[in-house]
Amino acid sequence: MSFADRQERAEQASGPPASAQAVREAAASRPIYQVKAEFFKSLAHPARIRILELLRDGECSVAQLIPGVGIEPSHLSQQLGILRRANILQVRRDGGAVRYSVTDPRIFELLEVARAILTSSLAESSQLLAELRQSASGAPGRSPRRTGSA
């Protein structure tokens, strides 16, 4: 057996680590999943969501955002900074005024889909709540459904 053959055999024998490598490539530890997670995290703040909703009607200055978001100016500029660094917002300087707008209007589509998911999830919870209430006000039976004996 030549050296090259032995080398090849050795490489084949080391199959499991190689496939473990392949699995890691496919796994959530890949940088792209970190990037995706960071993207959602940058949306995960009440003030930042409110800012994006206000920008739906077009670009706004900080002064225009303050009453709508209802947080202190210093806190607002901090939140704007996070959205800008995440590339979700862009800035335009117009004379003395700084105007913010979304980089990609599809962010509104994203918020809309999120709202649809939350709406259906809440509808399900409120139905559960109604069933729970009904079972509490009914006879001490375990079933939430009314039985003929009640």
Next chain:
Amino acid sequence: MQAGEAAEVSAPLYQLKAEFFKTLGHPARIRVLELLSDREHAVAEMLPQVGIEAAHLSQQLTVLRRANLVTSRKEGSTVYYSLTSPHVAELLAVARLILTGVLSGQAELLQDLRASADAS
């Protein structure tokens, strides 16, 4: 101003939306949701794809189930997970489109940066 504050961002609805995105802000949970966007998966099937320990995966699945993003069903001793709504797959698809734009913008920045470094 205080009253305005209470009326706006602290409203439970905005907290709820923020919590929703916080749930999505985890690499393993995104990977799971992407797998389930294609079809229902058994937990054992997801393990090698997500690449985390079984205990950790079941923890993340619980988070997703509590957030009402996934549901599970049991068949014999196998637990299958699926998305609660096709909207979840849609959400991930839109996020991917936005991120593609963001990242290509950064690639341009990177190129500019390299060009300016070469020039100096």
